[in-house]
Amino acid sequence: MPSPTHFRALASAACRGRGAALCAAILGGLLSLPLLTGCARPAPTGEPLAVNFLPAPGExxxxxxxxxxxxxxxxxxxxxxxxxxxxxxxxxxxxxxxxxxxxxxxxxxxxxxxxxxxxxxxxxxxxxxxxxxxxxxxxxxxxxxxxxxxxxxxxxxxxxxxxxxxxxxxxxxxxxxPEVIRRLSAAAMDNATSLATFDGPVAALSAEDRALLPRQIIEPAPEQLAFLKEVMGGHPQGRDVTNSRQTARFLLIQxxxxxxxxxxxxxxxxxxxxxxxxxxxxxxxxxxxxxxxxxxxxxxxxxxxxxxxxxxxxxxxxxxxxxxxCPLSFESRMGMVLEHRMLGEVNEVVVTEVRRGSRAEAAGLRPGDVVERAGGYRMTSLNALHLAGSDAFRQKKNLVLSISRGQACYSVDLGPLGQQGGQQGGQQGAQQNQPEKKP
Incomplete structure (x- = not known):
């Protein structure tokens, strides 16, 4: 069997002149060959085939x-x-x-x-x-x-x-x-205790507001209630699904x-x-x-x-x-676009764009980098960046990413948040662009 040194030399030659993401794939494949020869466990066959191809974004x-x-x-x-x-x-x-x-x-x-x-x-x-x-x-x-x-x-x-x-x-x-929805929401907190009281909040509005509502407010189907309560519980404001008045209000607005x-x-x-x-x-x-x-x-x-x-x-x-x-993505005002790729066993956050002259470029971030950690969080989702940015802002520390580029690992210091271009680019931007379950 060829030696690991031989495979590393082969991998380095194959990577020469290629991008970081492609290089990582080549290195990962070639360097794993000696191990694969001893892999005798058969692949599972009972799992259903949900998607039969690897789609490109937008496909x-x-x-x-x-x-x-x-x-x-x-x-x-x-x-x-x-x-x-x-x-x-x-x-x-x-x-x-x-x-x-x-x-x-x-x-x-x-x-x-x-x-x-x-x-x-x-x-x-x-x-x-x-x-x-x-x-x-x-x-x-x-x-x-x-x-x-x-x-x-x-x-x-x-x-x-x-x-x-x-x-x-x-x-x-x-x-x-939206201003009518806000007034209806406030009226619901004063009048609504269950689905049966949709009429109460509506009647509390002015005639002008009522004219802008649908003529018939059709209640959710029973099978939709569990989903809507899940959406409500996952809302960034942390609504209380055990509060009957809040739940009735949420279902009314939806x-x-x-x-x-x-x-x-x-x-x-x-x-x-x-x-x-x-x-x-x-x-x-x-x-x-x-x-x-x-x-x-x-x-x-x-x-x-x-x-x-x-x-x-x-x-x-x-x-x-x-x-x-359409994989989830996040565009930061610090000049980077991150994409969460989740296909099969792949679960990674990749830098897909770095704007020239941006803070991200100055910190050393490059397209194709895979973000492994943000602050103290493993980067298994884009929400980790929001959490890390919130921590850095609260603790008055720099936001630091750990990235992999090919076989190398680097630290990328994006600086403090809350300063010129920092708060807008980091914690605040993450709050504005976080993927949510709400409509």
Missing amino acids: LMTDAGDRLSPEAFMAKSKGAAYVLIGESHGQACDHEAERRLLALLAHEGQGPAVGFEMVPARNSAVLTDFVAGKIKPEDLEARLDWAKTWGHPFGRYLPVFLAARQWKLPVAGLNVP SVWDSAMAEQAAALRAATGRQVVVFAGTAHVEGGLGIARRIKVLDPDASILLVSPWRGDDFDAADAQVRVY
């Missing part, structure tokens, strides 16, 4: 886990009256997938009408004027009062709005204004959102006679228990196609008929 797949071509997606969506496309609001891959899917659907016939969770229904006229060319792209954010009504980075949504404008598609906002978006989507279909594409958070889409269930009440004979991102975790065919592979 489509069926609910069986097979590759889905753009042409096959168009054929699959052709008979659907509604196409509900889920997103996590801070994920750039999700937004790029939305733009591509909308462009595909726009090629079919007259194209769909488009509804947006991110825009209150009262601002639909602004979207219509934008599509008609009456509002410049650089003015749309202000005209939509985006900072107050939604708040997630507008630049990630603009390409989807521009695609609707390019194809001159009918557009509409679907949501209830029902108002889902009912309002379903009502506006059904109205959009009735007004335009077109297929309706809805962009909304995954919790409103996956499993068909959110918006889709309410549409079935309002438009019983309509067929609905669910599209949802898949992060590489357990593959649940019931979530959606079409999945888009």
